[in-house]
Amino acid sequence: MNVVLVARSTERLTSLGADLRRDHGVAYRVVTADLSSPDGARTVLAACADLDVGLLVSNAGGGHPGLFLDQELKDLHRRLTLNTTTHMELSYGFGRRFVARGGGGVLLVSALGAVHGLPNMAHESAARAYVLNLGEALHYELAPAKVNVMVMLPGNVDTPIIETFGLDRADLPIRPRPAAAAVRETLAAFGRHRPMHIPGRLMRMMTRFVPRSRLVRLNGRMLGRAAANLRRRESALA
Template identity: 65%
Template sequence: MNGLSAYGPWAVITGASSGIGRAFAERCAADGLNVVLAARSTDRLQELGRELANAHRIEHRVFAVDLSHEDGATNLVAACEDLNVGLLISNAGNGRPGQYLDQDVPDLHRRLTLNTTTHLELAHAFGHRLVRRGHGAIVLVSALGAIHGLPNMAHESAAKAYVLNLGEALHHELRPAGVHVTVMLPGNVDTPIIDKFGVDRATLPIRPITAPTAVRQTIRALRSGRATVVPDRRLRALTRLTPRRISIRMNSRMLAKAAANLAARTATPEQA
């Protein structure tokens, strides 16, 4: 078997209601895997689950959870205790462009839990289960911004760097036990997060690729035994050729504009 069904019979996907997570869920179901769909939106998850079950004759389970809460990952693991999970897609994450010191510490903690601790706990719990069964796979979704600090998104670049380094190390630690681990580093994928962050699509240096395309490239990397993958060969080349200091400067300007766009969007009429 060359598809994801080789890892089966169940896949757990976080952040499954939209974007990259939804694309992973659709691909898993198309490959014959039953899916646990986890995100905050019950309605969207239920609708997606019905669509996948009808289209691919698979089973599904919906688990509405806010993974920015300290017990979110623990509750998700418990909800899958009776399932033979062979694949974990740890994708949930969030961010907010802006100056680090302008952000509230409680919100920074919530996003740290979502962007870092959740990956830690899910990889640990399901890693144990996959090692015991003797095979399986984990995909950790980090971000291209993890390769260096991002001014105007310092918190997220630091958190995603943890995910990158964790996954790259686990790729080697778990391989002897038959568990494949790949870290996805999306940076140019057309998902709702682009608009949510306030990024002006016209200023992007490269036209974004679709989420299904990014997922297809990530699965190819997983199946071929690669530790990391940056979807989109154009972006891989740009990242390799752009000096670090210039990349930091370019991203800083783009994210500063995004933060300004967000501020303008949320301003009250009196403030505008």
């Protein structure tokens, strides 16, 4: 597959595209866009207007652990656009194109926190719940048009977000799953036309069998410690 790479960092995307071309012989296009801005999704759609896109992987996201009322309203609006509105607009724009072309795929990346409220990350868990419900519904709505839709719910995947959120790896309930393994597993589930997938058998078991109220408390305490770590980090930089 040729790829369109989208993010704010043109330089990093260009480097990644060159690696993909060298290793896999694919063409790439870089689209520089801030997906937390109201125009972000429209920028992507316009930049792909001349391409026969067949698969959308909508992986935009971000967050900031902390109490809901302690955060600035403008930041909450910005992250709501990033975590919710952008996924909706991309799914709508590319979904209509896929139906018109007679097939395609949409892979929405939500988060495991979407299945219940997360204390100290209430805003993000609520936003991600929209993505989960949107994707699950579209899985059935668009199936007759041969458009495959699935939602990925990563819960404990080894990416830089662990440090960005201020999480202590020692606090994580299980060892983070390598990102490449999580992606391979997710794509296999996508190929089986699953509506939703949680990478990692242990994370799936925890989600299914641990009582919901206990998961809310455990994750809330862990994110509370992450928020404290971020405050200390920000104070040290001030």
